[in-house]
Amino acid sequence: MLETYRGVVYPHQLDHMGHMNVQWYTSKFDEATWHLFSSVGLTNEYMVKNSCGMAALEQKTTYEAELMPGDLVCVKSEVLEVKNKTLRFKHYMYNTETQALCATTELLAVHLDRIKRKGVKLPEFVSQSVLLQEA
Known part of the structure; x- marks a missing residue:
């Protein structure tokens, strides 16, 4: 797996029960997503140049252990x-x-055309990058 995020839990990210609120799990996962996309060639430069983007269609999150203020966090x-x-x-x-x-x-x-606002074929380099990462 690829490390895609590293950070810390700040006090302002806590909920009323004293642990990191679910919105911050989502935020940290979202930052990791952009690093993962970049690692397979779906960079910001590619998206701007080609008027493309990525949009979430489904997401399922599970919570295994609480994170508290000061905890160091890594996403793979x-x-x-x-x-x-x-x-x-x-x-x-x-x-x-x-x-x-x-x-x-x-x-x-889904990979999308930002002008037409519809899904479009992923470039071939994405599959090739994934295969290289698996090797």
């Missing part, structure tokens, strides 16, 4: 499936100091 990611227009991938969030798995999220995203 993997591509599970590349289809014609879609990419399925999974993120794993760990407490860096304890190595405990804290949360996972699996997403299905």
Whole structure:
């Protein structure tokens, strides 16, 4: 798996029960997503130049262990499936100091034409990049 995020839990990210609120899990996973996309060639430069983008179609998150203020966080990611227009991938969030798995999220995203606002075929280099990462 590829490391796609590294950060820390800040006090302003807590909910009224004293642990990291679910919105921040989603935020950290979202930042990891852009690093994962870039690693397979779906860079910001590519998206701007080609008027393309990626949009989430499905997301399933599981919470395994609480994260508290000051906890160091690492997200590792993997591509599970590349289809014609879609990419399925999974993120794993760990407490860096304890190595405990804290949360996972699996997403299905579609490659889209931002002008036509519809799904379009993923470029061939995405599949090739995924195969290289698996080797």
